[in-house]
Amino acid sequence: MTAMHEAVLLRRRGAKAGDLKSYIGSGGLAALKKARAIGPEETVRILTDSGLVGRGGAAFPAGRKWESVRTAKDPIRYVVLNTDESEPGTFKDRVMIESDPFMVLEGLLIACYAVSATRAYIYVRGEYRHVAELLAKSLRELQQAGHLEAVGPNGAALEVEIRRGGGAYICGEETALFRSIEGYRGEPMAKPPFPTVAGLFRKPTVVNNVETLANVPDIIAFGAKALRSRGTERSPGTKLFSVSGSVDRPDTYEVPFGTRLSDLLELAGGGKDLQAVLMGGAAGTFVFPKDFDLSLSYEGVAERHTTLGSGAVIAFDRETNLWQVAERLGRFFAHESCGQCVPCRVGTRRQHEMLQALAEGHGRGDERGLLTRLSQVMTDASICGLGQTAATAVRSLLEAESAGLLAN
Amino acid sequence: MPEPGREIMDRVGALIDETGCERTQLLEVLHRVQAEFQHIPRAAAEAIEQRMNVPVADTYGLVTFYDLLTEHPVGRSVLRICEDVPCCLHGSDQMAEEAAKRLGPEGEPSADGGVSWTRCACLGLCDKAPAALWREQPLAPLKVHDIEGIGDSHA
Ligand SMILES: Cc1cc2nc3c(=O)[nH]c(=O)nc-3n(C[C@H](O)[C@H](O)[C@H](O)COP(=O)(O)O)c2cc1C
Ligand code: SF4
Ligand code: FES
Numbered sequence: 001m002t003a004m005h006e007a008v009l010l011r012r013r014g015a016k017a018g019d020l021k022s023y024i025g026s027g028g029l030a031a032l033k034k035a036r037a038i039g040p041e042e043t044v045r046i047l048t049d050s051g052l053v054g055r056g057g058a059a060f061p062a063g064r065k066w067e068s069v070r071t072a073k074d075p076i077r078y079v080v081l082n083t084d085e086s087e088p089g090t091f092k093d094r095v096m097i098e099s100d101p102f103m104v105l106e107g108l109l110i111a112c113y114a115v116s117a118t119r120a121y122i123y124v125r126g127e128y129r130h131v132a133e134l135l136a137k138s139l140r141e142l143q144q145a146g147h148l149e150a151v152g153p154n155g156a157a158l159e160v161e162i163r164r165g166g167g168a169y170i171c172g173e174e175t176a177l178f179r180s181i182e183g184y185r186g187e188p189m190a191k192p193p194f195p196t197v198a199g200l201f202r203k204p205t206v207v208n209n210v211e212t213l214a215n216v217p218d219i220i221a222f223g224a225k226a227l228r229s230r231g232t233e234r235s236p237g238t239k240l241f242s243v244s245g246s247v248d249r250p251d252t253y254e255v256p257f258g259t260r261l262s263d264l265l266e267l268a269g270g271g272k273d274l275q276a277v278l279m280g281g282a283a284g285t286f287v288f289p290k291d292f293d294l295s296l297s298y299e300g301v302a303e304r305h306t307t308l309g310s311g312a313v314i315a316f317d318r319e320t321n322l323w324q325v326a327e328r329l330g331r332f333f334a335h336e337s338c339g340q341c342v343p344c345r346v347g348t349r350r351q352h353e354m355l356q357a358l359a360e361g362h363g364r365g366d367e368r369g370l371l372t373r374l375s376q377v378m379t380d381a382s383i384c385g386l387g388q389t390a391a392t393a394v395r396s397l398l399e400a401e402s403a404g405l406l407a408n
Numbered sequence: 409m410p411e412p413g414r415e416i417m418d419r420v421g422a423l424i425d426e427t428g429c430e431r432t433q434l435l436e437v438l439h440r441v442q443a444e445f446q447h448i449p450r451a452a453a454e455a456i457e458q459r460m461n462v463p464v465a466d467t468y469g470l471v472t473f474y475d476l477l478t479e480h481p482v483g484r485s486v487l488r489i490c491e492d493v494p495c496c497l498h499g500s501d502q503m504a505e506e507a508a509k510r511l512g513p514e515g516e517p518s519a520d521g522g523v524s525w526t527r528c529a530c531l532g533l534c535d536k537a538p539a540a541l542w543r544e545q546p547l548a549p550l551k552v553h554d555i556e557g558i559g560d561s562h563a
Contacts (some may be wrong), residue, residue: 085532086529086530086532087530088492088493088494088529088530088534089492089493089494089530089534090530090532090534091532091533091534091535093532094532094533095535125532126439126474126476127476127488127528127531127532127541127544128532129544129545130544130545130546163435163436164435164436164439165435165474166435166438166439166470166473166474166475166476166477167474167475167476167477167528167529168473168474168475169529180435181432182431182432183430183431183432183433183434183435183462183470184431184434184466184469184470185469185470185473186473186474242534242535243535244494244534244535244537245493245494245497246497250494250534250535250536250537251535252535278493282492282493314493314494314497314534316497320497324496325493325496325497328491328492328493328496329493331491332492332529332530335529336529338473
């Protein structure tokens, strides 16, 4: 086996996960201490130099985000930890928190310190009660041991609020998330303005994914080179992948960027007789064995016209009917569309109806052409990422079918 | 004797005292109302209008938007069965059929009001497919005998 499973973010997974004493004993909280010694400007500079990009799907450079909020004019700023994780096939943020809640929280505290945040919000999807409870307990321990002191602006103690979501995938989209915290339906807003300018309560806001912030303590403690010592030039570091479906060992795997997809699949006990995988979750694309040698890096997936998305990898054996899989994806989007804009509200419904017909094998015959046109309209005319990507997987399946890649 | 609507309003008032009455607390208030009454009763929306200055229509705007809030009563314990792709590959549709057989129609509480079940979107437990939540905690992988057990205790 050539693949290397490299536990960096997940190195504390196991027996002592979530124990503050052993976290500190193994170097935890040293990065927060260092950040406070070097100051916000230098802290953000290290992060920018590291080349860390956000792991929530949009792959935006983390340092740039922090810098715009750090230098914002408005003295009221927020940091939001996005723990909404609802992309089908994605569970790596849950595993990250279960394995090492303190590393995630230390990353959050460093972010707050670096941008002088007035308050932090942790938005946890409503179905992750067990995760929210673990975060609350860990946060309480940090607070009782005095580690939130002087992390807030002007030497004040940092205030952190945990908010639970209501069961809506769209609330993972950053502007919908803000609306949800504010007490409204989670309907996305058009961008710009971007969150760094007018985010939560219209104040400059950093929103980061769980895995993004989990990367921060090592980068600050060991320098930008620490991240760059793994992965590729353009995708430094390691990446968490949620592998599920037709594999023997579904789990979260941490591998350096640049690892081959086939090696990741082998780690999870799959690979030999797979028909395809769905990369990036419901909003991703199907990838077939001819491309299993692709490099799991931002540049590597772009080369093969696919995406890392949220890091979901769902594997399908040769018995699986991929049109039935597509029907399930279609159902998901039709259910999760917030309904605010017509191409997405109507488009996801129509798409699901046609996918149902194809999955059940009684289509009228014109579905494939209509799906292609519909996907164009939804991609072009939807307000947010949900509508824009709701047809991505379907389109990749149509192309694969034309190329004769489907097993049945 | 106070009318039932009055009682609900008083109780919701007490919940709002705990969270604070700013709009940003609305979802949290609704979570607590749902936990106590298994749905968002009209009287709760009226109490929220009085105490939080949120129109009844806005409250129902949230209730119809968020899956964890319901207009009609569900069971005191809810079984949520994931229906998305990884779970589907591992037999979640058969689990839903089993639930319909043993626990009654989706979304309807058992005669004692104790339990109801519903299909739901990915629970982030796909490594343990087919996944479910039972009383808000993971029950994964879900097995037929789990559903039988739940059915037997609410027969
Ligand atoms: C429909 C939709 C759902 C999303 N869900 C999540 C999510 O569950 N978790 C997450 O971190 N980001 C999610 N995002 C991305 C966020 O909008 C945002 O880009 C991200 O939280 C930023 O963090 P990062 O820069 O650390 O990646 C979603 C985006 C869209 C369009
Ligand atoms: S694209 Fe869909 S989810 Fe996004 S705002 Fe429009 S209707 Fe809502
Ligand atoms: S698909 Fe069922 S838990 Fe993710």
